[in-house]
Amino acid sequence: MLRLIYIYYGTLLPGWNTLRALSHGQRHFIVLWLKYWVIHALLQAFGVLTDFFAGGLPFYAALKLILSVGLWFSAPYSSNHLYNIIKKYVMGKLEPIVEQGFRWHATLDQDEQSSGPRVNKHLLKRELSNLMAEIEMDQAELHKREFFKESNLDRLDRDSMHNVIEYLTERLETQQPGDGKPYRPRRLSDRIN
Incomplete structure (x- = not known):
């Protein structure tokens, strides 16, 4: 039952609101809902780790549900604040690594396009x-x-x-001798003599 609540309030309802913002062309809400989806994806990934390590604690499921409900019912504005906090502290430290990865990937693409595919x-x-x-x-x-x-x-x-x-x-x-005996091939020594 808890899984259905997570699917409805965490995915289906925000998905419907995102589609509605896209269809009406509301740029402000589109940006807010995109930030929600980034936070949602990060929380899902983080939730897998916490489920593995802290899943056996007594109040873990209740705490997770309270935090999720708080995010869902204040969305997309709460996810905007969380996104800004993550962008300020975490992405500030990860941005050089991500940029280096983009540059490295771009050089690989240029090498493959200039030299053609690599073949063994x-x-x-x-x-x-x-x-x-x-x-x-x-x-x-x-x-x-x-x-x-x-x-x-x-x-x-x-x-x-x-x-x-x-x-x-x-x-x-017809090749047998006329005495009625069965034909027997001659040996090599008989043929020589």
Whole structure:
């Protein structure tokens, strides 16, 4: 039940008010609601940490609910004051780090745009050779299928195989000696003499 209260008062109701301010073009309220969403995101992230470390304390849930309700019912003006406090003390110290990150990211983007994408040549060569081998195997399989279709070898049935066996049996019998003994192949030593 507590989760539904957080979703309704912390997300849905402020979201509706933000959309209403955007649709009416009220610049002052748009700025206030954007500050609310920044504070809301920071509190959600901070809440995950405090839930992990202080979640077992007896009055933690009640304290969290009281602070959240105070923020929700005084929004967006209370979030404006919190935003200004955070901007003054925290962002003043973090701003050089953030600016350095932006500059570093911009130089990476310029390097990638000027030199093109970075490619591992050995990995690319191996992948291309594997791809070529697969293409060759597929082409060989296709030629094999076409050969069997053209030669009609796949249409052999039992009767035709039976005819082949009878023909080979008759041919073997005609090669046997006339004394009725079964044919025995000669050894290599018998052939030499």
